Amino acid sequence: MGALLVSEELKVVARTALVLFGAYVLQLGLFDDLRLFSVHPEVLLAIGSGTAIAWGAERGAVVGFAAGLLADLSLSGRFGLTALAWGVTCYGIGLLSEGLARRSRLVDAVLMAVGGAGGVAAYAVIAALFGESTLGDDALFVIIGMVAAWSMVLSPLVVPVCRWAGQHPELRAAR
């Protein structure tokens, strides 16, 4: 029974890694160029939020952190800033998700939007603490709004994928 559970855990890790690396490649090869009002979707952040919505705060925090680390590989700021911002945000989204009594696709989409906005805002605040000028960026609120909108649009695709990636016989998804 124990070996079976370890094997299931490994499957979850493998599926999640596959989703994260797939999202990373899509971000670099497609989504970086899909800009609206100069803002592109943050697919990796959406994967973190989607995991938090589907599987709760703890797993959301870990996947959000891993997604942030991947994003940090291609960004020019301090390494680890995005990981910290997104890990904390996804933990919060997971808590919000677990606290909701009723769930629907619309609620998931709204949570995804909150995750997108929260992830960008958290990054702006944390990066500013480390000397970046993110809080003074003229487009700060446009970026927050657009990433939230993009995350909402991606919700019908991302949340089911995250639910699939985290399937485990001892856990049940939030819906």
Place this chain on the structure above:
Amino acid sequence: MRPKPASGPRRRSRRPLVIITLLAVTLVTIDAVGGGALDPLRSVASDVFSPVADATRWVTTPVRNAWAGITGYDELRRDNEALREEVAELRSEVASRENDSEELRRLQSEVGIEVQGDIPFQIARVASGPRNNFTDHRLEIDKGSSSGLEVGMPVTAGNGVVGRLVRVARTRSVVQLATDPKFVIGVRVGETQDIGVGHGSGAGNPFVVDRGIELEDDVEVGDAVLTSGLERSVMPPDQVVGRVAEVQPDEAARSLILRVDFAAELSQLDVVKVLEWVPSS
């Protein structure tokens, strides 16, 4: 509406949150204290993922082109009109410059002035623009150490300064753009030979020279600004930065502040020139 079949109330563990926070703070500290100590990790990731990302970009070209057409049609039309006018102006300017250059070469050989040889260079294509949604003064080019590029090499486009290489992987390099407020170089005003120090001031903003040009110096709007190339300079001499767009006196500092329009079109870079020149340490 679906019910939420959660596994019942349980104690929330904050351990993952604490662990990821400590890990992230450790990584940020290592990166900050080590002055980019984790850059090699980024370089390896760039080498590993770039081919896959390039393949994805190739496959998704129709989607990206369609998106650019839908969202940027008006801007493209405006740019096209502006470029047509610019090409006409440049054609006449090139003819005049060729004449001037020939005359200068002839005079230099007559007077016996030794001319610094042309710096060898490599042409590179811009692989991707800024990746961050926030203002980011970096871009990636499609050549790296396998082509002989090194950190510190200057990057130009259309004879105007673009920036310098700050990270070099095997097949990719990252360019710090001259718009970055942290991009600081020594400059010389072509007409007056006054020496100063300037820096970037953000995307879409002019280059600012705010040190070294004295209040009495006779700098005018339209004067050319070049790199000074003095000892320990990070750029070779005589690279064109741009032309003075505004001269503002700073009475308190007894100096002039120059706002310089870049010669290179930094917002629309496609192909750049990497000069094979490394600053002396």
